[in-house]
Amino acid sequence: MLYLGYHLSSVNGFEAMGREALKAGANTFAFFTRNPRGGKAKAIDPDDAAALCTLLDENSFGKLVAHAPYTLNPCSDKPNVREFAKLCMSEDMERMEYLPGNYYNFHPGSHVGQGTEAGIRMITDLLNDIVSPEQSTTVLLETMSGKGSEVGGRFEELAAIIDGVKVKEKIGVCMDSCHISDAGYDIISDLDGVLEEFDRVVGLHYLKALHINDSKNPPESHKDRHACIGEGELGLDVIGRFINHPKLTGLPCILETPNEFEGYKREIELLRAWR
Numbered sequence: 001m002l003y004l005g006y007h008l009s010s011v012n013g014f015e016a017m018g019r020e021a022l023k024a025g026a027n028t029f030a031f032f033t034r035n036p037r038g039g040k041a042k043a044i045d046p047d048d049a050a051a052l053c054t055l056l057d058e059n060s061f062g063k064l065v066a067h068a069p070y071t072l073n074p075c076s077d078k079p080n081v082r083e084f085a086k087l088c089m090s091e092d093m094e095r096m097e098y099l100p101g102n103y104y105n106f107h108p109g110s111h112v113g114q115g116t117e118a119g120i121r122m123i124t125d126l127l128n129d130i131v132s133p134e135q136s137t138t139v140l141l142e143t144m145s146g147k148g149s150e151v152g153g154r155f156e157e158l159a160a161i162i163d164g165v166k167v168k169e170k171i172g173v174c175m176d177s178c179h180i181s182d183a184g185y186d187i188i189s190d191l192d193g194v195l196e197e198f199d200r201v202v203g204l205h206y207l208k209a210l211h212i213n214d215s216k217n218p219p220e221s222h223k224d225r226h227a228c229i230g231e232g233e234l235g236l237d238v239i240g241r242f243i244n245h246p247k248l249t250g251l252p253c254i255l256e257t258p259n260e261f262e263g264y265k266r267e268i269e270l271l272r273a274w275r
Helices: 014-023 046-058 079-096 116-130 155-164 177-183 191-201 236-243 261-273
Strands: 003-008 030-032 065-067 103-106 138-142 171-176 207-212 252-255
Touching: 003 014, 003 261, 014 046, 014 261, 079 103, 079 116, 103 171, 103 207, 116 155, 138 155, 138 207, 155 171, 155 191, 171 177, 177 207, 177 236, 191 236, 207 236, 236 261, 252 261
Parallel strands: 003 030, 003 252, 030 065, 065 103, 103 138, 138 171, 171 207, 207 252
Antiparallel strands: none
16 A cells, blocks of 8 residues: 655644545645644644544544654753753653554754764653653654754664664654655665665664655755655656555655645655556
């Protein structure tokens, strides 16, 4: 089964997101748990969340991939910034239980000059504070492009974070097609080799979701600029092979391209028709 979707706004509630996804031909989707810039989260209506769960079940949706705010930095050099990330993510773990059994994705953060090892240690500490065996949500580390002092641009960094987490069964990875190409992984001509390397370094059993984006920049540019499918350096064939790879079958595929509703609908149709 090919699970395709895109980022939706939760401003009109949970059930409304599911109904919009259906109109676009999607059978999964992503949403921000709060304003992408952080801040106080909107109160959840339990009835609305339950209505979405029913709709998802009735329409055979794949896992949803919620997204933490971009501004959170678990490995900042400022204690108050790290504490804010911990507060937001702790609250989000509680909120995600209204939509049980889904995924929560976050950017590992930037060590801002403290060094990658220090950044990894702080990210691991935060995860050990917020992740429990009892929760139904799996927390996903996103693969990054490696710009600046980002942590997560190399598979080894993700593996080191996971290695330090106590409750490993609640941890996974979301692989972003634009990010890993920009980070220097050759998914254009050696996708099999990239997945073999991921399996050797991290373990394919940790790969839980995909972000599907073309890239405005060539491989190993460390830029992180998304393009619409077929309009960037990767191209439709590379993206098509990526989401249809036998080792990635059944993973939720989330479009993060610079689009509105009609653009996402067109891309979903384009990718479903790819051969």
